[in-house]
Amino acid sequence: MKTINVILFGIGNVGSAIINQILQANDQVFNKQGFQINVPIIVNSSLAFYNSNSLGHNWETDFKNFSVPYKIEDIIKFVKHHELENLVAVDATASSNIVNSYLLLIENGFHIVAANKIANSLSYDFYAQLRNHIKAYNRKFYYSTNVGAGLPVLSTLRSLKESGDEVLKVRGVFSGSLSFLFNQLSEGERPFSNILKHARNLGYTEPDPRIDLSGQDVARKLLIIARELDLKFELEHIEVQSLVPKQLNGQTSLEQFNARVLELDCTIEQFVNAKSTNEVLRYVAELDVKEQQAKVKLITVSKNSNYGLLQGTNNLFEIYSKQYGNEPVSIVGAGAGREVTATGVLKDLVAIAQSIANVQSYF
Numbered sequence: 001m002k003t004i005n006v007i008l009f010g011i012g013n014v015g016s017a018i019i020n021q022i023l024q025a026n027d028q029v030f031n032k033q034g035f036q037i038n039v040p041i042i043v044n045s046s047l048a049f050y051n052s053n054s055l056g057h058n059w060e061t062d063f064k065n066f067s068v069p070y071k072i073e074d075i076i077k078f079v080k081h082h083e084l085e086n087l088v089a090v091d092a093t094a095s096s097n098i099v100n101s102y103l104l105l106i107e108n109g110f111h112i113v114a115a116n117k118i119a120n121s122l123s124y125d126f127y128a129q130l131r132n133h134i135k136a137y138n139r140k141f142y143y144s145t146n147v148g149a150g151l152p153v154l155s156t157l158r159s160l161k162e163s164g165d166e167v168l169k170v171r172g173v174f175s176g177s178l179s180f181l182f183n184q185l186s187e188g189e190r191p192f193s194n195i196l197k198h199a200r201n202l203g204y205t206e207p208d209p210r211i212d213l214s215g216q217d218v219a220r221k222l223l224i225i226a227r228e229l230d231l232k233f234e235l236e237h238i239e240v241q242s243l244v245p246k247q248l249n250g251q252t253s254l255e256q257f258n259a260r261v262l263e264l265d266c267t268i269e270q271f272v273n274a275k276s277t278n279e280v281l282r283y284v285a286e287l288d289v290k291e292q293q294a295k296v297k298l299i300t301v302s303k304n305s306n307y308g309l310l311q312g313t314n315n316l317f318e319i320y321s322k323q324y325g326n327e328p329v330s331i332v333g334a335g336a337g338r339e340v341t342a343t344g345v346l347k348d349l350v351a352i353a354q355s356i357a358n359v360q361s362y363f
Ligand SMILES: NC(=O)C1=CN([C@@H]2O[C@H](COP(=O)(O)OP(=O)(O)OC[C@H]3O[C@@H](n4cnc5c(N)ncnc54)[C@H](OP(=O)(O)O)[C@@H]3O)[C@@H](O)[C@H]2O)C=CC1
Pocket: 009, 010, 011, 012, 013, 014, 015, 043, 044, 045, 046, 091, 092, 093, 094, 095, 097, 098, 115, 116, 117, 145, 146, 149, 176, 203, 204, 205, 206, 207, 335, 336, 337, 338, 341
């Protein structure tokens, strides 16, 4: 039985669901495949909880009672001291701090699984450097939840590419939180700011929801898709329409934004008033591979179109390729949420565990 040791950075919405799903699957699912996933260290932005065995179901209480301040070097020391093998750093934060330590972690034997999109949306130079490092140290870097949460978007793009097809265009609704916000808004019962609060409580938004509302999160996803398709894009290549009123962005802190969130309603009302009654609003991303053009913006669509009929946090990815012609490959499903995202992270983790345990997966 191989033991995979996961060091989990971030124990918020996604991180806590990852722990609970691992604890649930270890006995019934993973052991049968010849491996066990242990989680000897969990951290938030300032504290770490170390446990040389593994976490139990009471991990939240343990974290509250026994966590201590840490530096990344302490974590590396701990895993070396306890001779922990098969190390995977799971990044379930939205922070660039941990991304700054990816190279160091790789040099110290860690594979990386990231829900965090920052590493893949920094400069192209860093994007390439990270991949060179992964190759040089014979590690793996998986990030399937960067686009579409648990949906198989990046794997579909890769398999089309690897089988000789040519992806020409990718278009769709890429944000789970914006999908939820505009789906709820079209029901017409609540102001936008109130729906936003609900979306945050359900774990659909980024820790700072302006990252969603400004289009930045969708632009990052589009950038990651573009790079996956071998375009050497930077974030600046993407035309972005922000929904955040100017006075609530830039210099404003998250606390100030929260206090003045009602001001968002006026901005959104302008878009609502500009559409007809049989239309709804959708925040859409589009990459034209041939023209090398990428944009993300709010549009109006007919209520009865495939975009208009989206429900809940559903995403829609339409992948146009040479072989599929005018009928795109379409992927639809939940694009945000603690559980679906944690399942996506687990798929990446299991792929690493299977390669370590030498398990032949079905695919
Ligand atoms: N929610 C979703 O549906 C999806 C989320 N993702 C991605 O998953 C990531 C996490 O999202 P979510 O769980 O919703 O966010 P949360 O805000 O719920 O959790 C973030 C966690 O990261 C911790 N953290 C922040 N900074 C650091 C740091 N420098 N070092 C270590 N830990 C840190 C926070 O600790 P503290 O409490 O101390 O600040 C908190 O535990 C994001 O990158 C997001 O884009 C991807 C797909 C879908």
